[in-house]
Amino acid sequence: MNVLIIEDEPLAARQLRSMVLQCDPAITIVAVLDSVETSVNWLSGHPHPDLLLADVELVDGQSFDIFNQVPVRCPVIFTTAYDEYALKAFQVHSVDYLLKPINEAALRRSLDKFQEMRRLFGTGIPALDVQQLMTMLRPAPAPQPTDYRERFLLRQGARLIPVEVADMAYFFTRDRLTFVQTWEGRTLMIDYHLDDLGQKLNPQHFFRANRQFILSARSISDVHLHFNGRLKLELTPPVEEEVFISRDRAADFRAWLGE
Template sequence: MNVLIIEDEPLAARQLQTMVQDYDSDVTVLDILDSVEMSVNWFAKNPHPDLLLADIELTDGQSFDIFGHVAVRCPVIFTTTYDEYALKAFRVHSVDYLLKPIDEATLRRSLEKFRDMQRLYGAARPALDLGELLKTLRPVAPLQPDYRDRFLLKQGARLVPMEVIDMAYFFTRDRLTFVQTWDNRALMMDYTLDELGQKLSPQRFFRANRQFILNVKAVSHVHLHFNGRLKLDLTPPTDEDVFISRDRAAEFRAWLGE
């Protein structure tokens, strides 16, 4: 079986490749692509695979955009972070999906479903009607919440706009909220951490504890600590000890890409 993987997170792509080949050592992963543009060019130049594993959100758009440029003549398993409600449309069209973070048992069930489909329909099974799929999916709901990409910060008598990409982590001190920037400035904000948790993308930011919300790139080292906790080193460094509780350790490790 020939499989093509479209995934823009290198660690997630490697994990998918490993799990697919652990499922069946005879599987050939033809390529791993990380963008709409690369995928369109690949399909234009290569025979189509037996199965496509495609992440929805890519660096230059959504994988749905690929199907607007080329006719994909193979079954597709989508990988996504979207919730059950938004994905109901996929079931109608027999397109399977894996909800991130992906575990090996779930992937195996999807691959078994694909094998069953092959045995039932044979190689002549018609391609999925992806155009009709998109018509069904798009009216369901917005696929992604409108997370903030900038904030307006007070600095004395001035209001200063700041991009979220410039923010390393958020923390509280003496009942005040601050943002630590990559250039090591601590600036006060008019939001609580609870409010910020609703405005920041959970793919990029994680609520470590009652004191910290972290950008994934701010976590420089993770240390195993007493009683199942994790101790973190941050960039820029902080004078506070930052811990992940035992109850949230597994969620945190999955967020980092384990």
């Protein structure tokens, strides 16, 4: 059996390759690829393997981007860090999934499942419906209020100050308190958690970058590609902490910025 591995983390790729061969030494690993681009090029110029082991999140996109660019004529086992709710989609639309970090027992069960499907269906294992899988994985949009806050009443010592949202650069948490940074350089405490603010701010103008920051588009002065698919941001006004967008959130963030 020929197996193609698509995994962008070198250590994870080596471990997965080793575990596959431990499960079945007769398997031939035809290639180990690390990106959407290299996978599309390889699949376009080589006979397709019997089975594909594909990480969902890759350094230059998602493995779904591969399937949208080149027909994949072999079954797929996904490796993924998606939560349990989203995993139901993988159960329906792929041979199986492996939840990271992968262990040998789980890999062996997936390979056994694939072999059983081959015995039952031969080469007629149902093809992967990528579009339907992506639709199922995409979270339903949260109900949005018909209007968003235009101002907040903020504390500064014993004073309460009305501040327009248009004057706010970003919101952040520090020492379990929530603050807003204004364009004028003032740092003021606000009596809301970031989760609450996310429902009160217009999502066209503000983005929840991570657990610590909600950013306005105007506050982002520069975006740097960082290790393992993350993005590192520079903000205006400057901030003490380093601000990162995770690999899982990077695509949404880039779309929000207008890519």
